[in-house]
Amino acid sequence: MKMHQFVIIGLGRFGSSIGKELIQLGYEVLGIDRNEETVQELSKVLTHAVVADATEEEALRSLGARNFDCGVVAIGDDIQASILATILLKELGVKKVVAKAVNELHGRVLERIGVDRVIYPERxxxxxxxxxxxxxxxxxxxxxxxxxxxxxxxxxxxxxxxxxxxxxxxxxxxxxxxxxxxxxxxxxxxxxxxxxxxxxxxxxxxxxxxxxxxxxxxxx
Incomplete structure (x- = not known):
């Protein structure tokens, strides 16, 4: 199934890099981050960029996260936030969920909760x-x-x-x-x-x- 719309949670170096490349490839990208300055900067590049807490189910629901073909959890060192955001995307019914892991243990937890693909960018x-x-x-x-x-x-x-x-x-x-x-x-x-x-x-x-x-x- 061809992906058309992506939601990226966490707009640090990893998440923003993915988002920019997807835009260059002609796809629609919604970027979500807690940092207002980061969101403001990327709002000029991504299809949409919003300030929100992706660990809150209502926030993701209001943004229509369930309608996206693929969700990318690119949160950095906050492992708890990464896991919570990933669980919410899965529960909301996002078709494919990809998540960044900061270490092997984090990756194993992500696999256990049903992530379609775990990425270890630094490793x-x-x-x-x-x-x-x-x-x-x-x-x-x-x-x-x-x-x-x-x-x-x-x-x-x-x-x-x-x-x-x-x-x-x-x-x-x-x-x-x-x-x-x-x-x-x-x-x-x-x-x-x-x-x-x-x-x-x-x-x-x-x-x-x-x-x-x-x-x-x-x-x-």
Whole structure:
């Protein structure tokens, strides 16, 4: 089901960043925060921004929170407020609820109360940066599960001019190049004859071990 309207509770750095990006993507966003100054600043950017206490059921009801496709609880260090706001969104019948967790215990509580997706922005960014520091060709990656990952790898000079058949990551390492992002556009499901250049970015899917082996081979 395609989402059209989002309500974001907590307009700190994390919540405001999500809201601004959703607006850029063409979606409607209602932002809720207790801080009047923050709300005033974001009222010029978001579809609507209001000062309200999202831990009060009547406040969320009066704002029509139940009519939104997705609720994002982006409250920072106030874990109690985060949990209460999340419970209220679920009880009001919001179709999908996503919540930020500040630690593993907070995340487990959110999962127990039925959150559709728990996000750990600080932890996940730390993991990403660590991987990028030790793997020069790694631009970004998404952990699909504990075993499988999608990674964006910059094409190094040693692969420039080689076709996917020459590189053969599937045969040699067990991972697959599912897309190539070239300066002129992206190639989805590239074929064996497609040639890599140094400015390309490979989108690779496979087990953590297979991608790590592939990274090591092109980084040496």
């Amino acid at each position: 996940d960014m730390g993991i990403r940066v660590a991987h990028q520091l030790v793997s020069p060709n790694l631009l970004d990656y998404i952990e699909l599960s504990k075993k499988y990952t999608i990674a964006e790898l910059a094409v190094p000079g040693c692969l420039t001019g080689k076709s996917l058949a020459d590189v053969n990551p599937r045969g040699k390492y067990g991972c697959s190049i599912v897309a190539i992002n070239k300066p002129k556009g992206i190639i989805i499901a590239p074929n064996a004859e497609d040639v890599l250049t140094e400015r390309d970015v490979m989108v690779v899917i496979g087990t953590n071990e297979s991608i790590e082996q592939f990274q090591e081979s092109i980084g040496s």
